[in-house]
Structures are given as structure tokens and as C-alpha cells.
Amino acid sequence: MNRREFLKGASLGIGAGAIGAMGLYSYTPMRKAFLPEVHRQMTDFGxxxxxxxxxxxxxxxFDNGVFMTNVTGAGGLLVDQYTYNWAPFGNGKGIGKGTYQDGLAKIKPYIQKGDLHEAWAIAKENSVDADNAGGxxxxxxxxxxxxxxxxxxxxxxxxxxxxxxxxxxxxxxxxxxxxxxxxxxxxxxxxxxxxxxxxxxxxxxxxxxxxxxxxxxxxxxxxxxxxxxxxxxxxxxxxxxxxxxxxxxxxxxxxxxxxxxxxxxxxxxxxxxxxxxxxxxxxxxxxxxxxxxxxxxxxxxxxxxxxxxxxxxxxxxxxxxxxxxxxxxxxxxxxxxxxxxxxxxxxxxxxxxxxxxxxxxxxxxxxxxxxxxxxxxxxxxxx
Amino acid sequence: MKLEKILPRALGDSDSDCASIFTSLIMAAHFERTRARALGWRGVRPCASSHPAWTCRVAGSDHVFGIRFDGERREQIPGYGPFLRGRFSLFIFPPAQSPLLDVFPLDAMRVALSPEYEHAVREFSGGEAHLQPFLLGALGMDVSFAGNALSLTLEAPARHRVICADGIAVDQGWLVAPGEAECDVPAFSLFLRLFSVLAATAEEQLGEKPRILLGRSDMPRRLFHADASMAESETEKETLLCLAACFGPCPAVEGEIRALRALPARHRPEELEQRLRPVLHVLTGFLGAGKTTFLRRWLDFLHGRERYTGVIQNEFGKVELDATLMKGDTLVEALDEGCVCCSLADSLRPGLERIISAMPAEQFVLETTGLANPANIMEELGNLRDLVTPGLVITVADALDLCRPGQDPGREDTGIRLAQLQKADVIILNKCDAVEAAALEALTDHLHSLNTRALILHARFGNIPFGELDAWIDAHGETRLPSHSPRLMRMGEHAATHADEGYEARAVSFDHPLSLPELKEILSKAGPGLCRAKGIIAMEGEGPCVIQYAAGRLDITPAPEEKPIDLVLIGTDLKG
The missing domain is CATH 3.60.15.10 (Ribonuclease Z/Hydroxyacylglutathione hydrolase-like)
Structure with missing residues (x-):
């Protein structure tokens, strides 16, 4: 007998059906790992x-085209963000050649003084497309x-x-x-x-x-x-x-x-x-x-x-x-x-x-x- | 082996660290879609509403796989130190029509034939009792607390087989005859592709090749009796197989072990998947069909997934409206006045070179003028194979225009329009909201008759399920796309160009803001040959507006920029 035809003809639903009623249930050896249905934990956090x-x-x-040019130019999405040479961690060596340490060293004195405008100005000189950055x-x-x-x-x-x-x-x-x-x-x-x-x-x-x-x-x-x-x-x-x-x-x-x-x-x-x-x-x-x-x-x-x-x-x-x-x-x-x-x-x-x-x-x-x-x-x- | 390449923290933060490692493996593999596809991934859907669980597809297999995290425990392994041992259950969901289901447990087939099956698989979270008959294997993950070893292990019976000792009788006879198998699934081999994709993913991220071990052990054959009891045969055996990919010093798998030289059934990417060169899709469509609108939506879809895409635009007539509208969306390279299909072949190469060097993205879209014949462009692209791999030809068609009242849907099937439809791999039937359902159906049938192989998608404001475009490429590969088939010309025939059909473009500028009646009069005076008008002009009381006219429909929207752009009229035999 064609089992597919039989099952199509039987009264079926995703719940208990003809076969379920027969006591035929899955018995894969992998079912040793079977877990009971997990209920929602529903933590009360007030x-x-x-x-x-x-x-x-x-x-x-501000401009997606500029941003995408930076990303693809530096080697793509897997590149470490600190190496793109984006501001404020620019070291002046160009796209994809930055490091956090080099970039920070250039601006740290100004950060410590609280002169962030000057810090960004220095970073701008050493970074790619700093004006495109927003936040x-x-x-x-x-x-x-x-x-x-x-x-x-x-x-x-x-x-x-x-x-x-x-x-x-x-x-x-x-x-x-x-x-x-x-x-x-x-x-x-x-x-x-x-x-x-x-x-x-x-x-x-x-x-x-x-x-x-x-x-x-x-x-x-x-x-x-x-x-x-x-x-x-x-x-x-x-x-x-x-x-x-x-x-x-x-x-x-x-x-x-x-x-x-x-x-x-x-x-x-x-x-x-x-x-x-x-x-x-x-x-x-x-x-x-x-x-x-x-x-x-x-x-x-x-x-x-x-x-x-x-x-x-x-x-x-x-x-x-x-x-x-x-x-x-x-x-x-x-x-x-x-x-x-x-x-x-x-x-x-x-x-x-x-x-x-x-x-x-x-x-x-x-x-x-x-x-x-x-x-x-x-x-x-x-x- | 450095675990920190996958999970940058020490183990022990949670009771589901192995689930975190699994998540990290597959998410990092998907940063770049091309990489994910080259590894063999064909889509993943996470779920956390019950257990941490995932459904996915992999290359070379029609099934949806389900993976559920079951738990983990800490274990001191003699000779190896403390390990975290995680376990995941593996499910296989074949499509309901798949012949494979005929050898699955009866209960699995019952569920698969029910109308809720597709939804149940989509919402799989691993805890659903009715999906347990699809549970046919297990994935083990062992990780050393020292962070120097990781192994992935597939465990599944060579055949998941249950013999019905007494048979299963139904009114019509034997559903399963006595002594026959109620199910006989080649479980291990069905999971191989999934496992190899996973192991290859770990290999890529850890940057080292794993040792591959295959373990084999016996387990008793299982017998099912009429009283619904299950027994184990004392004489008959089944084989349990265990395949491990070991990075660093890991405990061995169980059973009789042999080492394999490579991952079995590993996905070998085709050239298109490897994307040695960027893919160039060609976007065509008659004047005013909605190419730029469609393109902006497609870019939104792609860029939302970090699939950066550059655009090369070519407009007929000295106008840069499309480039202005796209400003800020992506990098746009505008080609000079003229049409790429006949007069600009020479400027396409330098244009492509410029944009590829400015933005080495994986794909680009060439938006052609509404008058371009893709047949001519495809020929030209053949000469650019050192730069790009030709991708899809997508034609945007204007349902409103093609269904204008009182006109036969086939009326425009001549020259360039016909070529645009016939050469397409995908036809986007745009403005579907503006036509009656019956007319739309007739038009769709008509387009099918013109181009039997193209995918036809209905769009409203240029929106389609964009994932369908990827699926279409996957289904065909590069070489079997309609646009890539050899071009056959009848004797004496040549591919139509707009010059043949007498199209011209005329730019008009205005020294004062126009009223709506004035604008309409200008369009009307241009005569019945006017196909398209566009530009940015000052409208009375409105300021600068984008004017778009096509197929008798005039749209006026506020302009993104103050700078006016001449109103360009395009058509044949323009008057006025």
C-alpha cells in the first residue's frame, strides 16, 4: 500500500492523528536527548x-556613498574598526592602515585638557573623511x-x-x-x-x-x-x-x-x-x-x-x-x-x-x- | 587553536556557552554574504522562543535542517583537562513532496502532509512534540576551558531503521507488512553536508585545518510490535556513525576510529559564488517605468544587509536627475549623455574601472536609459569579463502603461520594449496597484508568453521580496540565465536601437515658476510621441519639485535639492 496515499486520505492534522492513535511514535535512538517543552521563563522585572x-x-x-567607499577601500566588513583610519584614531597613513594606539597618542593630550574640538581637528588631519562622521x-x-x-x-x-x-x-x-x-x-x-x-x-x-x-x-x-x-x-x-x-x-x-x-x-x-x-x-x-x-x-x-x-x-x-x-x-x-x-x-x-x-x-x-x-x-x- | 577568535571571553559566563559559540560561528560566517555562500550556507533563521534553535539550508540539499541546543555540562577529561561538553539535536525537514519522506517514520510523513507543516518548520524552536519524528541526529561540541581545543561531532545512525515485527494493518490491508521497515532513513549521509558546512566555517574562523575522525559502532536493531512496545533485536545490528572535526587537543570519538584526509561532502563553490570579480547587474526598463524607484528600494535592502552596491547610471538626454535623487544612498558613477547600448560602449569600461577602484564592492548595478536595448549591452559586457561577471538583466515594466484602457496588452511589443522584455532574467511589473486585477493577470500571462524563462514579480512602488532575486540566481547559476543564452538573429535582422526608432531628447528651462496648468500644457503640446518627462523645476507656491511624467501619469514631489534641472522631454516626433 502506498503510505503517502493512505496518509493523505486519513483524517490528519498536526496534532494527534491516525498514526499517533496507533501508538506509533518516533523512536529514534537520538531521542535520548529529547527535552520537554520549555515554558517561557517570564522573569518579572517590575x-x-x-x-x-x-x-x-x-x-x-552623513553620506552612505562615502562610508561605503571607506569600508570597501579598507578591505571590507571583517576589518577591525580601529584600523580603518577613521577619526579620531587616524595616524595619517591612509585608509586601512590605522591603529588605535597611534591615533590615540595624537589626540590624548587634547582629550586630557578637555579640548575636544582641537582633538577632533588633529584627528581630522590624520583620518579619512572625518566630516562624514556623525553618531x-x-x-x-x-x-x-x-x-x-x-x-x-x-x-x-x-x-x-x-x-x-x-x-x-x-x-x-x-x-x-x-x-x-x-x-x-x-x-x-x-x-x-x-x-x-x-x-x-x-x-x-x-x-x-x-x-x-x-x-x-x-x-x-x-x-x-x-x-x-x-x-x-x-x-x-x-x-x-x-x-x-x-x-x-x-x-x-x-x-x-x-x-x-x-x-x-x-x-x-x-x-x-x-x-x-x-x-x-x-x-x-x-x-x-x-x-x-x-x-x-x-x-x-x-x-x-x-x-x-x-x-x-x-x-x-x-x-x-x-x-x-x-x-x-x-x-x-x-x-x-x-x-x-x-x-x-x-x-x-x-x-x-x-x-x-x-x-x-x-x-x-x-x-x-x-x-x-x-x-x-x-x-x-x-x- | 584560539577559542577567543570565536568567543572573546572566558567560558563559564552562562549555562549556554556552547550556544553562544554556535551563534558566533554562524553569525561571523555571514558578515559577508559571498563568504557564507562559498562555505555552503543557504539561509539561516534563528529562534529563541523555546530553546536556542536555528533552521537553515545548505548547498546541495533540498531539506531544511533544524538545530536545537539541548544543554551543556562541565567535565574533567583525563589527559585533556576540563572541557565544556555541549549537545545539540539535529532535525531534517524534507519538503512535503520529497520522495525521501516515504522512508521517514510514518508519523513524520503524517506531519509533513498536514497543511501546517511549512509554518511549523518556519517557527521551529526545538521543543515541539510533533516535530520530534524528524529528530535523527546529534551534534556534539566539546570546548576546552583552556581555550585551546574545540571539536564538533556529528552522531547519527547510518540508517535510522525500525522493523515492524508484526506489521501495521489498516482497513485496506498492510500499511507496513510484517517484518518490513516502518522507516529506513539514511540519517548520517543526510546530515553530512550540514556538518561539513559547519566544520568548514569553524576552520575558516579558527584559521586552521581540523583533524577529521570517523568512528563506527554497533547498536541493536529496533523492533516495533503490534502492542506498541519497542524491543531491541538480539541478533540484528545497526551502525552508529560519529564524524568529528577536531581543532587542537580533543578527546577521541567513540567506537572503531579511522582518520579521514578531508571533510566528506564538503561544498566546493562555483566561480560565481567565489566572486573573483564583482557582479554587474543590468537594470533596464522603458522610459518612466520606475527603474530608479526600484533601484533605491533594492539598494535599501542590500545596504541594510551590508551588501554594498555601487551604481552606474546612464541617462538619455543631458540630465542628472536620477543621480541627484540617489545622492547619499551610494556611490554613483554617472556616464555622459547618450545611451550606453549604442554610443557609450567606450565609456562604460572607464566608468566601471573608476567606480570599482573607488569602491571595490562585490556588486554593481548598471542602470541604463529607458531606451537601451539589453541585447546590445550584454554583447558589450562580454568584452568586460576581465572586470566584471555579468549578473541579472532586470527589466522594470510599467503595468499602467501596458494596460492603458482600450489598448491591447501586446501593443508595445516592438523594438526596444520587446527586447527589454525578452532579454530579461527578471521582469519587475511595477505600478501593479494602479491596474485592475484581471488586466494584471492578462498582462502577466502575456509577458510569460513573450519570455517563458523570466521570473515575473509584481511590484508596488518598486517593492518586491528582494530575496527572490538572490534565489533566482541561485536556482540558475550564472550560465543558465536567459540573458546569458547565445543570441540568435534571423537573416538580415539587427538588434533595435533607439536611433532606429527615432527617439530624441529635448531639454527645456524656465525663468519663472510654473503653474500646474502651464506644465500640463507644455506636456500636451509635445504631442502624442512624448513618452517621458523629468526634471527639477520651480512650481508656483511649491518651490523646487521633481517632475516625473510617464505613461500619462504626472507626479510632482518636493525636490531634495534647490538646484533646478532642466525639464527633459523624451519621445518620438516631439512637437511644440
Whole structure:
């Protein structure tokens, strides 16, 4: 008898069917490793009342063509970011021939004096396309259930001049100097998120900083070289609660330009749901969302909103028709999306075209589109 | 062997360090798509909603593989020191129509034939009870705490075979006759390609060749009885195979061992996969079909995946509107006035050389003028093989234009338009939102009849599932693409050029902002031969605007730049 024909004809479903009822169950010798279904861990990390994000800068670099010319010219995506000869670690030897030590030696005296403008000017002379550098940074304000507000600076950008200007525009310099910012979260070691760290250290050398515990030696040294003297928490893989309703999560993953590990911020907003803030989401939106689903307990079991850059996946999908960020996000039914940065202008346009709840921006301060939250724009959760 | 090349921290941070190592191995392999493909990867989908798990495809195999992290333990291994020993379960999900399923467990076939199968495989997280019949092997990962040794081990029966001692009877007779196999899957060989891709990935990242060991041991044959009990045969044996790739000093695999000289079934990349030279795709499409819109969306897809792509643009008529619209997206090399297919063959080589030297990317797109005949371009590309590997010919077709009311869908099947459609590997049928479903279906059928081998994708605002383009190249390889087939000409025939068809371009500038009626009048006065108009001009009360006119549709949008660009009118027998 043709078993395929028989099984097609039987009353089938993915649950118990004709064969299951016969007691025929898989008996592969490999089933010694069979694990029971794992239930969601649903860690309770508390709740907060609201979250407000101020976009200080999402323009990591201003011209993609120039940036891609740099990357391909230096040898591609596997090259160590400290060797591209990007500012501020330029040594004057040209594209792909830089070192952290050479570059830092040229600017360190100026960093120590707090003259970051001069430090960047020196770096510019020795680097490739320094004016193309911008940066990613935002201010996250958490309102606790009792109304207390806590501010975190989330990444610090790349170009000293641009970030100094952007900080001043949003009043971040004063907040740092006055000790109004409770912590500085460095999501990952990429240049456009991290290399303007001296600007943070200049105003708040004592600030409590959080980084993944997988920074490379150069990245660790830079924290000290920038003049930081405060507490430094190196976050291990997994969940790290910051305060009720707010937790970091460190995803272990290798990232282009020789970087390892990225942290995202999860906020559980009372009666609303989960709000996530990402730097680039290099681990991929699928893993990012699955992890929240599996590991966290959040209000209404609802993935409410997110802010930041969105990489869909570090991989091609094995089924090409699903290889699309718009499809990848659909499953989560988000209510408020504040995407920008590496999400791509046109992907944002596509979200808007298919009716996604993308919060529009004002296209000021060198941001290029109103389709997403640009520099100086603010998003709140709940909206 | 230095583990820090894969995981730059000491072991012991978590209870899933082996899962971190696995993640790192496959993610780093995918930084550059070309490298990943040369290693044999054909797509990965991670999942973390239950166990850390992944589904993937590899070259040379139709199946989707499932990999689930089961756990790890610390063990002191005499002579080797402390090791972390991780274990992953391996699943094989054949396509529902695959004959391989006929030898899978009955329960596996039952699941595979159910309508939920495809979705269940996509959402695989390793804990699903109904997918357990597909679990046919295991992957071991041993890592030394000293960070100087790593081994990967595939363990699977040569044949996963269960004999039904009493048979399985159903109303119609024997589903499995007594003494026959209920399943008989060549499990080990099915996993070989996956394992070799993994081991080759580790080899590349660790920068050293592994020792390859094959272990063989017996295990009792399993017998299934009518009372649903399972017994082990006392006389009949099955073979369990164990293949290990060892980097650094690792404990041996079990069983009778022999060393192999190389990884069996290792993927050997074809020339196109190795990308010794960059690939050049050619983008064609009649005037105003939406080539630049499509290209910008494609670049967004590619650049979001760090697949940097340079663009060479060629516009008919002295206008650089497309280059202006693309500014900041990527590096654009604009070729001079004229059309690359007939008058610019000589400037294409220097243009390509310039852009490749400025940005040595893996691929480039040549956006041709709307009047270019791809047949002529393909011939020219043949002479540039020292610089580039010819890739896809993609033709953007304007559904709105081809379905204009009262006109036969085949009306434009002459000369250049016809060549653009017939020479395409992929036809992007754009502006599908603007035509009725029935007309769209008729048009799609018509295009299929013109070019039976091309992939036809429907697009709205230039959006398609861009992964389909990669899949199309994969399915055909470089040599079997329609555009690469030899060109046969009938006697006396020659490939059409726009000069043959009398196309001309005319630039118009204005010294005052135009009102909408004025603009419409200019377009109308140009006569019925007008195919296309574009430029950046000041509009009354609006400021500088991008003007795009094609197929009777006029679009006016705010310009990204203040600088005006002459309005260029393109068509035949232009009046006014």
C-alpha cells in the first residue's frame, strides 16, 4: 500500500492523528536527548509608568556613498574598526592602515585638557573623511510608578564636534555636568555609537557606565583614556535589571568591523506593554523579539513599541519570500514604532506605506526624512 | 587553536556557552554574504522562543535542517583537562513532496502532509512534540576551558531503521507488512553536508585545518510490535556513525576510529559564488517605468544587509536627475549623455574601472536609459569579463502603461520594449496597484508568453521580496540565465536601437515658476510621441519639485535639492 496515499486520505492534522492513535511514535535512538517543552521563563522585572526617548542624533554618517567607499577601500566588513583610519584614531597613513594606539597618542593630550574640538581637528588631519562622521545617541527618561524620573544616556555617537553640538542642542551637556543622568549605557563598541565617549567623560567623568563584557582591549582602554573615573559595570550575556520595569539584555553576537556583543533596553510600561530600545539590533529583530517573549513577563503580554535601529537578521532567510523586515515585524503587532538610524529611509517609507504605526519626525538637524524620528525628535511610550 | 577568535571571553559566563559559540560561528560566517555562500550556507533563521534553535539550508540539499541546543555540562577529561561538553539535536525537514519522506517514520510523513507543516518548520524552536519524528541526529561540541581545543561531532545512525515485527494493518490491508521497515532513513549521509558546512566555517574562523575522525559502532536493531512496545533485536545490528572535526587537543570519538584526509561532502563553490570579480547587474526598463524607484528600494535592502552596491547610471538626454535623487544612498558613477547600448560602449569600461577602484564592492548595478536595448549591452559586457561577471538583466515594466484602457496588452511589443522584455532574467511589473486585477493577470500571462524563462514579480512602488532575486540566481547559476543564452538573429535582422526608432531628447528651462496648468500644457503640446518627462523645476507656491511624467501619469514631489534641472522631454516626433 502506498503510505503517502493512505496518509493523505486519513483524517490528519498536526496534532494527534491516525498514526499517533496507533501508538506509533518516533523512536529514534537520538531521542535520548529529547527535552520537554520549555515554558517561557517570564522573569518579572517590575513595571514603570512611562518612557520618553529624545533622539540626540541618529545620523551615524552623513553620506552612505562615502562610508561605503571607506569600508570597501579598507578591505571590507571583517576589518577591525580601529584600523580603518577613521577619526579620531587616524595616524595619517591612509585608509586601512590605522591603529588605535597611534591615533590615540595624537589626540590624548587634547582629550586630557578637555579640548575636544582641537582633538577632533588633529584627528581630522590624520583620518579619512572625518566630516562624514556623525553618531547615534539618545536620552531615555523613565518615569517610575511613583512619578520619579530617571535619565539614561544611551550611546554617545562618533564625531566629537557633531556630538558636542547635538548634546548642547538638547541640553545633555548640562544634564551630564549637573549629575542629572543616572547612567550611561553603551550598547556596543561600534564607532558611530561609541567613539565620542570623551564628550560624555568631559562633562561627567564620574558617570556610572554599562557596557557589554565583551569589549575588545582598545574599547576598554578608551574608557580610561577618555578620563572616566566612575563606576563601570560590564554586563554579561542575558538580563541585567537597572530599576523596576527597566532592564538591559546583553546578546552575545559577533558584529562587523570586529565588535562583539550588543545590549538592548527593555522597559515594561504599566497597563501598556513592553517597550524596547535598541542601538542597531545587530542580533536581529527576530532574536530580539523572541528573547523578550521567552524571558520576560510584561504587561498585557503585549509588545507595544520600540525605538532605534532595526536590523532584521544577520542572516539571509532560507525562504526568500520572508526576507523582509516588514514581514519580520508583522508577527509582533507593534503599536508604536520609532525606527531610524540603520533601519533605512526606504524601509521606513515601506512601513508607512503598509500602514505600520511609525511615528513621523521633523527632518531637522541633518536628518533626511520625515518618515521616521530624526535628530531632535521625541517619542513617548505610551503615545 | 584560539577559542577567543570565536568567543572573546572566558567560558563559564552562562549555562549556554556552547550556544553562544554556535551563534558566533554562524553569525561571523555571514558578515559577508559571498563568504557564507562559498562555505555552503543557504539561509539561516534563528529562534529563541523555546530553546536556542536555528533552521537553515545548505548547498546541495533540498531539506531544511533544524538545530536545537539541548544543554551543556562541565567535565574533567583525563589527559585533556576540563572541557565544556555541549549537545545539540539535529532535525531534517524534507519538503512535503520529497520522495525521501516515504522512508521517514510514518508519523513524520503524517506531519509533513498536514497543511501546517511549512509554518511549523518556519517557527521551529526545538521543543515541539510533533516535530520530534524528524529528530535523527546529534551534534556534539566539546570546548576546552583552556581555550585551546574545540571539536564538533556529528552522531547519527547510518540508517535510522525500525522493523515492524508484526506489521501495521489498516482497513485496506498492510500499511507496513510484517517484518518490513516502518522507516529506513539514511540519517548520517543526510546530515553530512550540514556538518561539513559547519566544520568548514569553524576552520575558516579558527584559521586552521581540523583533524577529521570517523568512528563506527554497533547498536541493536529496533523492533516495533503490534502492542506498541519497542524491543531491541538480539541478533540484528545497526551502525552508529560519529564524524568529528577536531581543532587542537580533543578527546577521541567513540567506537572503531579511522582518520579521514578531508571533510566528506564538503561544498566546493562555483566561480560565481567565489566572486573573483564583482557582479554587474543590468537594470533596464522603458522610459518612466520606475527603474530608479526600484533601484533605491533594492539598494535599501542590500545596504541594510551590508551588501554594498555601487551604481552606474546612464541617462538619455543631458540630465542628472536620477543621480541627484540617489545622492547619499551610494556611490554613483554617472556616464555622459547618450545611451550606453549604442554610443557609450567606450565609456562604460572607464566608468566601471573608476567606480570599482573607488569602491571595490562585490556588486554593481548598471542602470541604463529607458531606451537601451539589453541585447546590445550584454554583447558589450562580454568584452568586460576581465572586470566584471555579468549578473541579472532586470527589466522594470510599467503595468499602467501596458494596460492603458482600450489598448491591447501586446501593443508595445516592438523594438526596444520587446527586447527589454525578452532579454530579461527578471521582469519587475511595477505600478501593479494602479491596474485592475484581471488586466494584471492578462498582462502577466502575456509577458510569460513573450519570455517563458523570466521570473515575473509584481511590484508596488518598486517593492518586491528582494530575496527572490538572490534565489533566482541561485536556482540558475550564472550560465543558465536567459540573458546569458547565445543570441540568435534571423537573416538580415539587427538588434533595435533607439536611433532606429527615432527617439530624441529635448531639454527645456524656465525663468519663472510654473503653474500646474502651464506644465500640463507644455506636456500636451509635445504631442502624442512624448513618452517621458523629468526634471527639477520651480512650481508656483511649491518651490523646487521633481517632475516625473510617464505613461500619462504626472507626479510632482518636493525636490531634495534647490538646484533646478532642466525639464527633459523624451519621445518620438516631439512637437511644440
Amino acid at each position: 513595571v514603570c509608568k512611562s518612557v520618553k526617548v529624545t533622539n540626540i542624533s541618529e545620523t551615524s554618517w 547615534f545617541s539618545c536620552l531615555v527618561e523613565i518615569e517610575a510608578m511613583d512619578g520619579t524620573k530617571t535619565k539614561y544616556l544611551f550611546d554617545c555617537g562618533w564625531n566629537y564636534d557633531w556630538m558636542e553640538e547635538s548634546f548642547k542642542r538638547e541640553g545633555i551637556d548640562n544634564m551630564l555636568a549637573n549629575g542629572e543622568i543616572a547612567g550611561f549605557i553603551q550598547t556596543h563598541e561600534h564607532m558611530d555609537h561609541y567613539w565620542a565617549f570623551p564628550v560624555v567623560a568631559k562633562y561627567a567623568p564620574n558617570i556610572h557606565i554599562y557596557t557589554p563584557n565583551t569589549f575588545y582591549p582598545e574599547g576598554k582602554d578608551y574608557i580610561k583614556a577618555a578620563g572616566h573615573v566612575g563606576k563601570w559595570t560590564e554586563v554579561k550575556k542575558g538580563l541585567y535589571p537597572l530599576q523596576p520595569g527597566v532592564a538591559l539584555y546583553q546578546f552575545e553576537c559577533p558584529i562587523i568591523f570586529r565588535v562583539f556583543g550588543e545590549m538592548s533596553l527593555y522597559c515594561n510600561v504599566k497597563d501598556v506593554g513592553l517597550v524596547s530600545i535598541t542601538g542597531c539590533c545587530h542580533q536581529g529583530i527576530i532574536l530580539f523579539a523572541d528573547t523578550a517573549y521567552k524571558e520576560l513577563q510584561y504587561e498585557k503580554d503585549k509588545f507595544y513599541g520600540l525605538y532605534g535601529g532595526l536590523h532584521i537578521s544577520p542572516f539571509d532567510d532560507w525562504d526568500p519570500k520572508y526576507d523582509d523586515l516588514v514581514i519580520g515585524l508583522k508577527k509582533w503587532n507593534l503599536e508604536r514604532v520609532g525606527c531610524n538610524h540603520c533601519t533605512g529611509l526606504i524601509t521606513a517609507q515601506k512601513f508607512v506605506d503598509v500602514g505600520y504605526p511609525v511615528v513621523k519626525g521633523t527632518a531637522r538637524f541633518r536628518s533626511k526624512t520625515t518618515n521616521y524620528l530624526g535628530n531632535g525628535d521625541i517619542i513617548t511610550f505610551p503615545g
